[in-house]
Amino acid sequence: MKLTYTPSPKPESVSSQDWDDWTWQLRHSLKSEKDFSTYFDLAESERKVFATSENAKEVFNIRTTPYYASLASKTIVNDPIRRILVPHEKELFDPKQAMLDPLGERKSKNNPVPRIIHRYSDRVLFLITDICSVYCRYCTRKHFTGSDQAFIKNSEYENAIEYIRKTTGLREVILSGGDPLTISDGQLERVLIDLRAIDHVEIIRIGTRMPVVAPMRVTDNLVKIIKKAKPVFLMTHFNHPRELTSEAAEAVERFVDNGIPVMNQMVLLNGVNNHPAIVQALSRRLLYLRAKPYYMFQCDPSIGTDYLRTTIEDSLQIQKELWGHLSGLAMPNLAVDIPDGGGKTYYTPDFETSSSLEKRSYIGWDGVEADYVNPEASHIVKPLDYELYLDEWESLKAAKK
Ligand code: SF4
Structure with missing residues (x-):
């Protein structure tokens, strides 16, 4: 069967020039109930969260690009992509487990200086922005993401670079956030140049959802900047085969054609992708583009995510059904982050x-x-x-x- 990738359904009212411009996508992000109503017939269960978010800080930020909104159903509340991006009142219910910081990143032993998370000896996360172009309802870093700090302050930036420079045991730096590809080309280039000037930094990774939610961000200039800083690995975050539009497929191929390896980290999500048929469809389409399906993460018990989590037993069953039918290249590793910063644990049948x-x-x-x-x-x-x-x-x- 030939694998196909279809274009996003651009609204007629938007010109192709605007639609294909990532800065237009960010400037025209949907944030309010009124904005979302232009793309969705909002149900009462969804409107309730917008109403609550006006008075309650505990509701996680709400935002999406028009491009990503166009991939979700306008009418069906339980549409998989809509479940990722439109808030639902179930976020507000009492959960069985709800942690603001499930990965234990705010603990002082893991957070030596602002914007650096150092949990494993040879690598650090460098949170260069807290901004995302889409706030995924299942986000694990709600304690940081979307607090409107955009690009890091100069003093914090210098301290973070100094920490990386003086910690000579480090081999890898993972740019994260927020989404590192929401910053400008110039800012990203500065970060990459500064990291490449540090001898012991061998590998740089960029964790981003931009190829999923705004693939027009992957311009020739962006790819040129990243290519110059090699070796850089692009860690994408596709969760569902419908996210692999022809625009997204082109963005992934632009990276790999330029020698930038792409690895995908999906999260198993209830009502989104928790079926082997969905996982295989996503994995095969990614692999065909030369993006390696790398992780299939158990969803972390982050606040407001109870209704989006699967049980570990469900996840194991999905993995077992896929085993033998997907090649090793196409099979993502099932991993659980042990809550409270316990690190990863892996499962195999x-x-x-x-x-x-x-x-x-x-x-x-x-x-x-x-x-x-x-x-x-x-x-x-x-x-x-x-x-x-x-x-x-x-x-x-x-x-x-
Ligand atoms: S893009 Fe990543 S960091 Fe941003 S909201 Fe989604 S999961 Fe969280």
Whole structure:
């Protein structure tokens, strides 16, 4: 079957020139009940949140680009994309678990200076803006995102760069936020140049939802700036195959055609993508564009997300059904972030039926039964040249926070 990508349904009242301009998309973002009413027949259950948000700070920011709004159903409240971007009164209900900071990012041990999250020894998150062009209802960083701080203050920026410079055990910097691609080309270029001037920073990642919610942001100039700072990995965040319009597909291909690898991190969401048919459709379409389906995250218990979360059992079942039918290239890793900053844990289907020192027994995904017998222990030797890499390995292990 040929995989297809269809264009977004641009409203007739908007010119193509405006529609294809990311700054127009940001300037014309829908924020109020009145704005949303131009794209959606809002239900009472949705209007209630807009009314509450006028008086209550606890309602997470509401915003979308017109482009992303056009991908959702105008009339069906439970449409998967509409569930991601239009607030629903269920956000206001008493949840079973509701955390403002499920990843424990605000703990002082993880937040050494403002805008830097340092949870793993060899990498940091650098929150260069708190602005997103769409506020996803399931966002895990509601404690920071959308507090209108736009680009980082100069003093905070200098302190963050200094922290990265003096922490010599770091190997990776992940630009995040907010959405790093909402800042201007000039601002992004400055960040990338400053990071590339630090010898020990090997890999830069950019975590962004802009190719999903405003793919026109991926201009030739943006790609040129990112390409110059190589190696940079683009971490996209597609959750549903309908988000892969022809504009989004073109944006993804523009990155990979220019040598910028694209990895996708989806979140399993109730009523959005919690079915193996949806996950396979998304993964195959991404892979065809040469974007690697990387993670399938369990939704974090962030405030207001109870109705969007799946159970871990549902997620495991989806993974098990996909196993064997999707190639390893197309299969995303199922991961759960242990609440309160416990780090990631991974799941894979367990096909093992018994184990001993001598052998392990399995029944595979399609019912094949077989043993893996360990080799003779006396045959095991170390690689002859491992000492060549020992210093590097020791320094990585020593790179404690
Ligand atoms: S784009 Fe990312 S950071 Fe922004 S609201 Fe969505 S999930 Fe949160």
